[in-house]
Amino acid sequence: MPFKPHYLLVALTLCWFVTLQAFPMIGCAACSKCRCIRTSSDFISPRLYHKIEILTPGAHCRQTEIIITKKDKATVCVTPDARWIKKVISKLQSNNKKKRSADV
Template sequence: MMLSARLLLAATALCCFATTFAISMDGFATGHKCRCLTTTSEVIPTRLFRRIEILAPGPHCGNIEILVTLKSNNVVCVSPDEKWIIELIARISRNRQQKKPEVFSADQHVLK
Protein backbone atom coordinates (compact mmCIF):
# COMPACT_ATOMS: atom_id res chain seq x y z
CA MET A 1 0.00 0.00 0.00
CA MET A 2 1.22 3.48 -0.71
CA LEU A 3 2.20 5.79 2.12
CA SER A 4 -0.53 8.36 1.34
CA ALA A 5 -3.21 5.66 1.41
CA ARG A 6 -1.96 4.47 4.80
CA LEU A 7 -1.97 8.04 6.15
CA LEU A 8 -5.50 8.58 4.85
CA LEU A 9 -6.64 5.33 6.47
CA ALA A 10 -4.98 6.29 9.77
CA ALA A 11 -6.55 9.77 9.73
CA THR A 12 -9.99 8.31 9.03
CA ALA A 13 -9.60 5.79 11.86
CA LEU A 14 -8.46 8.55 14.22
CA CYS A 15 -11.52 10.69 13.36
CA CYS A 16 -13.87 7.76 13.89
CA PHE A 17 -12.21 6.94 17.21
CA ALA A 18 -12.38 10.57 18.37
CA THR A 19 -16.08 10.97 17.55
CA THR A 20 -16.93 7.68 19.21
CA PHE A 21 -15.35 8.70 22.50
CA ALA A 22 -16.08 12.43 22.40
CA ILE A 23 -17.40 13.97 25.61
CA SER A 24 -20.13 16.53 26.03
CA MET A 25 -18.93 20.14 26.17
CA ASP A 26 -21.88 21.39 28.27
CA GLY A 27 -19.91 21.79 31.48
CA PHE A 28 -16.83 23.40 29.96
CA ALA A 29 -18.24 26.87 29.24
CA THR A 30 -17.40 29.06 32.21
CA GLY A 31 -20.14 31.27 33.55
CA HIS A 32 -22.85 29.28 31.79
CA LYS A 33 -24.83 27.29 34.30
CA CYS A 34 -28.23 27.04 35.86
CA ARG A 35 -29.02 29.69 38.43
CA CYS A 36 -31.34 27.42 40.41
CA LEU A 37 -29.51 24.59 42.11
CA THR A 38 -32.55 23.76 44.26
CA THR A 39 -36.19 24.74 43.91
CA THR A 40 -39.04 25.05 46.34
CA SER A 41 -42.60 23.86 45.96
CA GLU A 42 -43.95 25.91 48.88
CA VAL A 43 -46.57 28.53 48.08
CA ILE A 44 -45.16 32.04 48.44
CA PRO A 45 -47.72 34.81 49.02
CA THR A 46 -47.71 37.27 46.12
CA ARG A 47 -47.71 40.20 48.55
CA LEU A 48 -44.09 39.26 49.27
CA PHE A 49 -43.08 39.38 45.58
CA ARG A 50 -40.95 42.19 44.25
CA ARG A 51 -40.24 40.60 40.87
CA ILE A 52 -40.67 37.32 39.05
CA GLU A 53 -38.36 36.11 36.27
CA ILE A 54 -38.93 33.19 33.95
CA LEU A 55 -35.76 31.97 32.25
CA ALA A 56 -36.26 29.77 29.22
CA PRO A 57 -33.97 26.81 28.54
CA GLY A 58 -30.92 27.78 26.55
CA PRO A 59 -27.18 27.32 26.28
CA HIS A 60 -26.75 28.44 29.90
CA CYS A 61 -29.14 25.83 31.29
CA GLY A 62 -31.41 23.15 29.90
CA ASN A 63 -34.19 23.76 32.44
CA ILE A 64 -36.99 26.30 32.76
CA GLU A 65 -36.12 28.43 35.77
CA ILE A 66 -38.52 30.63 37.75
CA LEU A 67 -36.82 33.11 40.06
CA VAL A 68 -38.88 35.11 42.53
CA THR A 69 -37.24 38.14 44.13
CA LEU A 70 -38.92 38.88 47.42
CA LYS A 71 -39.34 42.32 48.98
CA SER A 72 -36.58 41.30 51.40
CA ASN A 73 -34.26 41.01 48.32
CA ASN A 74 -33.97 37.23 48.80
CA VAL A 75 -34.18 35.26 45.56
CA VAL A 76 -36.17 32.01 45.65
CA CYS A 77 -36.25 29.45 42.86
CA VAL A 78 -39.68 27.93 42.35
CA SER A 79 -40.31 24.62 40.65
CA PRO A 80 -41.96 25.32 37.26
CA ASP A 81 -44.14 22.21 37.66
CA GLU A 82 -46.04 23.50 40.70
CA LYS A 83 -49.73 24.15 40.14
CA TRP A 84 -49.79 27.44 42.07
CA ILE A 85 -46.99 29.05 40.02
CA ILE A 86 -48.51 27.87 36.74
CA GLU A 87 -51.85 29.47 37.71
CA LEU A 88 -50.11 32.67 38.83
CA ILE A 89 -48.22 33.01 35.54
CA ALA A 90 -51.43 32.35 33.57
CA ARG A 91 -53.25 35.03 35.59
CA ILE A 92 -50.44 37.55 35.02
CA SER A 93 -50.44 36.75 31.32
CA ARG A 94 -54.23 37.23 31.06
CA ASN A 95 -54.01 40.58 32.89
CA ARG A 96 -51.28 41.82 30.56
CA GLN A 97 -53.28 40.86 27.48
CA GLN A 98 -56.34 42.74 28.79
CA LYS A 99 -54.32 45.87 29.56
CA LYS A 100 -52.68 46.21 26.13
CA PRO A 101 -52.67 49.84 24.99
CA GLU A 102 -54.68 50.69 21.91
CA VAL A 103 -52.70 51.03 18.73
CA PHE A 104 -53.74 53.84 16.42
CA SER A 105 -53.15 53.72 12.72
CA ALA A 106 -51.72 56.71 10.87
CA ASP A 107 -55.09 57.63 9.30
CA GLN A 108 -56.94 57.94 12.63
CA HIS A 109 -57.40 61.43 14.00
CA VAL A 110 -56.75 62.40 17.58
CA LEU A 111 -59.38 64.58 19.22
CA LYS A 112 -58.14 67.66 21.03
Protein backbone atom coordinates in the same frame (compact mmCIF):
# COMPACT_ATOMS: atom_id res chain seq x y z
CA MET B 1 18.76 38.72 18.83
CA PRO B 2 19.18 35.18 20.13
CA PHE B 3 16.15 32.88 20.40
CA LYS B 4 14.65 32.79 23.90
CA PRO B 5 12.83 29.56 24.86
CA HIS B 6 10.59 31.31 27.37
CA TYR B 7 9.08 33.46 24.54
CA LEU B 8 7.99 30.22 22.87
CA LEU B 9 6.49 28.97 26.14
CA VAL B 10 4.55 32.22 26.60
CA ALA B 11 3.27 32.11 23.01
CA LEU B 12 2.18 28.47 23.30
CA THR B 13 0.44 29.15 26.62
CA LEU B 14 -1.43 32.08 25.10
CA CYS B 15 -2.52 29.97 22.12
CA TRP B 16 -3.67 27.21 24.46
CA PHE B 17 -5.87 29.61 26.48
CA VAL B 18 -7.39 31.14 23.34
CA THR B 19 -8.15 27.69 21.91
CA LEU B 20 -9.63 26.49 25.20
CA GLN B 21 -11.99 29.47 25.34
CA ALA B 22 -13.16 28.87 21.76
CA PHE B 23 -14.49 25.35 22.37
CA PRO B 24 -18.09 25.03 23.60
CA MET B 25 -18.41 23.27 26.92
CA ILE B 26 -21.71 21.50 26.20
CA GLY B 27 -22.43 18.77 28.69
CA CYS B 28 -19.92 20.01 31.22
CA ALA B 29 -21.74 19.84 34.57
CA ALA B 30 -19.24 22.14 36.28
CA CYS B 31 -19.72 24.76 33.53
CA SER B 32 -23.49 24.99 33.96
CA LYS B 33 -24.76 28.54 34.18
CA CYS B 34 -28.12 27.69 35.72
CA ARG B 35 -29.00 30.19 38.40
CA CYS B 36 -31.11 27.76 40.44
CA ILE B 37 -29.26 25.06 42.31
CA ARG B 38 -32.26 24.08 44.42
CA THR B 39 -35.94 24.70 43.74
CA SER B 40 -38.91 24.88 46.05
CA SER B 41 -42.56 24.06 45.43
CA ASP B 42 -43.73 25.79 48.62
CA PHE B 43 -46.36 28.50 48.14
CA ILE B 44 -45.17 32.11 48.36
CA SER B 45 -47.81 34.78 48.85
CA PRO B 46 -48.05 37.25 45.94
CA ARG B 47 -48.00 40.08 48.48
CA LEU B 48 -44.32 39.25 49.09
CA TYR B 49 -43.28 39.46 45.40
CA HIS B 50 -41.05 42.22 44.19
CA LYS B 51 -40.15 40.61 40.86
CA ILE B 52 -40.69 37.34 38.97
CA GLU B 53 -38.16 36.17 36.38
CA ILE B 54 -38.89 33.32 33.99
CA LEU B 55 -35.75 32.07 32.27
CA THR B 56 -36.50 29.76 29.37
CA PRO B 57 -34.17 26.88 28.49
CA GLY B 58 -31.25 27.86 26.30
CA ALA B 59 -27.49 27.79 26.02
CA HIS B 60 -27.09 28.95 29.61
CA CYS B 61 -29.28 26.23 31.15
CA ARG B 62 -31.28 23.26 29.87
CA GLN B 63 -34.30 23.78 32.13
CA THR B 64 -36.87 26.48 32.73
CA GLU B 65 -36.06 28.54 35.81
CA ILE B 66 -38.54 30.66 37.75
CA ILE B 67 -36.91 33.07 40.17
CA ILE B 68 -38.99 35.12 42.59
CA THR B 69 -37.33 38.09 44.25
CA LYS B 70 -39.21 38.97 47.40
CA LYS B 71 -39.64 42.45 48.86
CA ASP B 72 -36.98 41.68 51.47
CA LYS B 73 -34.53 41.07 48.54
CA ALA B 74 -34.41 37.31 49.16
CA THR B 75 -34.55 35.18 46.01
CA VAL B 76 -36.35 31.86 45.74
CA CYS B 77 -36.19 29.43 42.85
CA VAL B 78 -39.57 27.85 42.26
CA THR B 79 -40.25 24.50 40.62
CA PRO B 80 -41.87 25.27 37.25
CA ASP B 81 -44.21 22.28 37.67
CA ALA B 82 -45.78 23.58 40.89
CA ARG B 83 -49.52 24.08 40.38
CA TRP B 84 -49.66 27.41 42.22
CA ILE B 85 -46.92 29.03 40.14
CA LYS B 86 -48.65 27.96 36.92
CA LYS B 87 -51.78 29.75 38.14
CA VAL B 88 -49.79 32.87 39.04
CA ILE B 89 -48.10 32.95 35.62
CA SER B 90 -51.38 32.46 33.73
CA LYS B 91 -53.00 35.24 35.77
CA LEU B 92 -50.08 37.59 35.01
CA GLN B 93 -50.28 36.73 31.32
CA SER B 94 -54.03 37.39 31.20
CA ASN B 95 -53.51 40.73 32.99
CA ASN B 96 -50.86 41.69 30.42
CA LYS B 97 -53.20 40.79 27.54
CA LYS B 98 -55.98 42.92 29.05
CA LYS B 99 -53.58 45.80 29.57
CA ARG B 100 -52.32 45.60 25.95
CA SER B 101 -55.84 45.53 24.52
CA ALA B 102 -56.79 48.56 26.63
CA ASP B 103 -53.75 50.50 25.34
CA VAL B 104 -54.69 49.91 21.69
